Amino acid sequence: MRAVSANRRRILSLWLPRLPIDRIKRQQALTGAPPEAKPQVVVIKDANALLIHSLDEVAVRHGVSLGQPLANARAVCPDLVAHEADLTADAQMLESIADWCDRFTPLVALDPPHGLSLDITGCVHLFGGEARLMQSVCDALTAHGFTVSAAIASNAVCARTLNRQVHGRIVPDGEEAAAVAPLPVAALGGSEAITLGLRRAGLKTIGDVATRGRNEITARFGAAFTRVLAQALGDADAPISPRKVPPDYIVDKRFAEPVATDTVIAASLSSLAAMLVAAMAQQGKGARRLEACFFRTDGMVRVIAVDTGQPVTEAAVIDRLFRERLEALNDPLDPGFGFDMMRLSASRSEIVAQQQRDLDAHVHDNDELSALIDRIAARIGGKRVVVHLPVDTHIPERAALPLPAQQNLPASSAADWPERVEGEPPLRPLRLFERPEAIQVIAGVPDGPPARFVWRRAAHAVVRAEGPERVAMEWWRPDGQGLTRDYFRVEDEHGLRFWLYRDGLYDRELEPQQGVPVQPAWYMHGLFA
Known part of the structure; x- marks a missing residue:
């Protein structure tokens, strides 16, 4: 006799043996086309032969079998309708079914090509037991047009071995x-x-x-x-x-009747936020990343996520962030025939650091700035709100590193930037080009700045110039550029100020016999205010 642990896992294994043909029939039904009465199969090419990859029940009744050459199958059933296999679409459909299965448990694993494994340990009581849970899953998948076989056992291999042969088997531990x-x-x-x-x-x-x-x-x-x-x-x-x-924390709400109105959806999301905050407060934590999942009655799942700069401990803040996010969606939240379940989870949480907030005005300023960044990021995306951190390098385009503001706001506040001498003009332009733009030098001394140059089809005459400022490049990065740059701050006759540089050194030995100097390439790198 083997000793059986009382805490062994329970795995629900799902197998969709006709997923490719079921996917095609679902597409036909969604387009409004009348159902095909003829037997249908999906074929795949193997060694210059078309083999039966999947087939429906009508084809089975006509004597067609898996792995059979299409030519032989047509000899048995001349009315056979063949579709070309699309393994990518099948994999995407399996992913969609896995998303739908998240309503039962967050622990869903793919069992390719046509299977899923659900870890239902500790959650079967929410659905009335293992038998009712398995029946609910299978009935829902069948209603959506999928053929499914299921089994429950203590591990995935045992359950998968069973559901390939029998359907609905539940194996007790041991x-x-x-x-x-x-x-x-x-x-x-x-x-x-x-x-x-x-x-x-x-x-x-x-x-x-x-x-x-x-x-x-x-x-x-x-x-x-x-x-x-x-x-x-x-x-x-x-x-x-x-x-x-x-996720670290998760709360959900199921509806007896599908909900579709914005008022009910917003109220449900607010109640879930209050429940989530209460659960995190018991362990002194706040949410840094929140995800709201909306499960539609037709099986579609929509996930909306927001990030925060500081751990969130208030339901009103969560409610406001999701309201901002929902209002800014390019693809609005479509309830279809309604949502039958909503879930709010904190996929990343942190311990809340207690700070003195009554007397320290700096703490209040940081809170307000962080809240503003969170609201902007919820509308336009966290990657578009950035702060710049200094980098220890002489190369101008690499001197500042843009990073998401929500995760790097404290670091940017404590960053040590080079100090500017009072009364001196700025050494770096206000606008620095991501990629330097080539200019054409018309006149100028060989070792100095250009006297006239053309940039973006416009000619500029230099009336004032400062420099050069020599910058040594990283010699260990052989990316085809010169080892030195000579930067000049120049001003034209209209008062426009530019930041130019000469790529490489001027070499007099390269002057041709006519006496016209050969200049290295010149580039425009930035504009001063």
Whole structure:
């Protein structure tokens, strides 16, 4: 007898054997086209032959089978309608179904090409038990046009082995070996060579294989197959890899009737914010990233996320941020036929640092600035609100590093920028080009600034100039540019001030015989106010 732990995991395994053809039929139904009465199949090219990749029930009744060449299938069923396989679209549909399954548990793992594994440990009581949960999932997927097979066991391999052969099986802890014993060895998912080798050895069922010694099985079929066998028998754990990291805190609300009005949606989101804040306050934490999930009755899921610069501990702040975000969406929130569930989660949280906020005016200023940045970021995106931090380099375009303001506001406040001498003009322009623009020098002394130059098809005559300021480039980065730059601050006859540089050094030995100097390339790097 094996000892059974009371806290073993429970895994719901879903298998959608006809996902490719079900996806195509769903698309046909959404376009309003009349349902196709003829048998339909999905074909895939393999070694210059078209093989049956997926088929519907009508095709099965006509004698068509998986893996059969399309030519042979047409000989059996001349009315066969063939569709070309689209593996990318199938994978996207599986991802969409996984998003829909998030309403039952946040721990959903993909089991490609047509399967999912749901860790339902500790949440089955919310749905009336394992049987009712599995029935609810299968009924909903069937209503959306998918053929599904499901099983529940203590690990994913055991549940997956079962649902490939029987539907609706629930295996209690400790009875995995008895449940899978009568199943054929092909249910383990091994290669054709392994399955054929087991059958030739007289081992037709999993129970037959389990009676043989593990060392003997490993020596003949490899350690990987032995590990899968042990997991199917319940002798080894088979952890799943959830497609999303579980949030730190999560609250949700289910509706007896779908909701579609903005007033009800906003009120529900506010109540979820209050519940989330209360849950985090018990452990002294605040949210840094919030995600609101809206589950539509037709299976579509919409996720809206907002980030914060400081840990949020007030429901009103969460409510305001999501209101700003919803109002600024390019693709407005479409309830369709209504939302039957809403979820609010804190995917990232931090411990709230207690600060004196009554007497310290600086703390209040930081709070107001952080709140303003959060509201702007909620509208236009966090990556578009940036602060600049100094970088220890002489290269002008790399001297300031733009970073998201929400995560780097404290660092920007404490940044140590070079001090400007009072009364002196600025050494760097107000506007620095991301990429220096080439200019054409018309006249000028060889070692000095240009006297006349053309930039953006406009000629400029220099009346004042300062420089040069020589900047040594990073010699260890051979990116094709000169090792030095000579910068000049120049002013033209109209009072426009420019920041120019000469790329490389002027070499008199390169002057041609006519006496016309050969100048290195000149560039416009910025504009002064």
